[in-house]
Amino acid sequence: MTDAHGTTDGWAASAGAAVQTPIIAIDGPAGSGKSSVSKEIARRRGYGYLDTGAGYRALSWHVLDLGADTTDPDAVLDALTSFDLRLGLQPDDRTVTVRGVDVTAEIRTPEVTAAIAGFTRVPEVRAYLNGVFRRLAGESGLAGVVIEGRDITSVVAPDAPVRILMTASPEVRAARRGLELGSDTGTVAEAMRIRDESDSHVLDLALADPGVDVIDSTELDFEQTIDAVLTVIDRKINPKQGGRNGR
Numbered sequence: 001m002t003d004a005h006g007t008t009d010g011w012a013a014s015a016g017a018a019v020q021t022p023i024i025a026i027d028g029p030a031g032s033g034k035s036s037v038s039k040e041i042a043r044r045r046g047y048g049y050l051d052t053g054a055g056y057r058a059l060s061w062h063v064l065d066l067g068a069d070t071t072d073p074d075a076v077l078d079a080l081t082s083f084d085l086r087l088g089l090q091p092d093d094r095t096v097t098v099r100g101v102d103v104t105a106e107i108r109t110p111e112v113t114a115a116i117a118g119f120t121r122v123p124e125v126r127a128y129l130n131g132v133f134r135r136l137a138g139e140s141g142l143a144g145v146v147i148e149g150r151d152i153t154s155v156v157a158p159d160a161p162v163r164i165l166m167t168a169s170p171e172v173r174a175a176r177r178g179l180e181l182g183s184d185t186g187t188v189a190e191a192m193r194i195r196d197e198s199d200s201h202v203l204d205l206a207l208a209d210p211g212v213d214v215i216d217s218t219e220l221d222f223e224q225t226i227d228a229v230l231t232v233i234d235r236k237i238n239p240k241q242g243g244r245n246g247r
């Protein structure tokens with residue numbers, strides 16, 4: 001596990017500074033496949049995997065645990081002073097701790113998930129978390145880090161050599177998530193609609209930045225999606241080889 005409060009040498013100090021660790025930046029709406037695809041890419045390429053949503057979830061848990069109001073910007077900013085977050089970068093270790101407490105399961109509860117929306121529009125909070133994410137990736141010493149979230153291609157790592165926006169139709173995303181959770185697709189679809197709406201201020205699905213590759217997995221199975229992502233990575237990181245599969 002890596003300490004989120006490490007020193008700030010190198011590229012981690014600011015968004016535009018020199019990047020030593022190649023970043024694969026992946027964004028997408030809820031259920032678009034970001035985390036499952038990013039983890040598999042990290043496994044196959046020996047990269048680290050950084051789930052920025054887990055950072056937002058951990059902060060939500062922390063503020064609630066302090067008994068503070070997640071919709072009060074001052075309370076959330078106060079809470080940052082005691083936010084001792086540890087996030088693993090190994091794709092098969094999802095452990096998240098806050099102040100030494102293992103919150104890996106708690107951060108996925110509906111209560112914690114719902115409370116995140118209270119502070120995601122506070123610029124200082126986003127800037128703080130972005131600094132944490134950049135430090136974690138920049139100090140990892142790994143051959144590469146796949147960072148996934150909502151604003152990675154646009155804000156956290158706009159200079160990343162590989163930037164991908166993952167999409168899938170709302171119906172397909174809800175069906176996949178419903179299958180995963182064993183839940184009713186209609187209920188899942190409604191929860192996703194609410195989250196997509198709330199997240200629309202950080203992720204504009206209609207407007208991928210120039211240079212961002214859009215991968216729509218609506219008609220793709222998991223393996224085909226991985227193949228599409230690897231093709232983009234190889235085209236962007238090893239352009240002289242003409243990309244994976246000669247593309």
Ligand SMILES: Nc1ncnc2c1ncn2[C@@H]1O[C@H](COP(=O)(O)OP(=O)(O)OP(=O)(O)O)[C@@H](O)[C@H]1O
Pocket residue numbers: 028029030031032033034035036037053176177180217220221222223225
């Ligand atoms: N191409 C695909 N074909 C079939 N199933 C897929 C595909 N891509 C992802 N899935 C499945 O869809 C579900 C949602 O994927 P995942 O959890 O990776 O989404 P996410 O974008 O990280 O969601 P969230 O933002 O809510 O965490 C998972 O069960 C995953 O295995």
Ligand SMILES: Nc1ccn([C@@H]2O[C@H](COP(=O)(O)O)[C@@H](O)[C@H]2O)c(=O)n1
Pocket residue numbers: 030052053054056057116117120148149150151152195199202
């Ligand atoms: N870069 C990010 C990542 C996440 N969020 C917010 O956190 C919520 C949970 O994220 P998951 O990836 O675990 O679903 C998400 O709905 C966003 O509100 C964010 O703002 N920026």
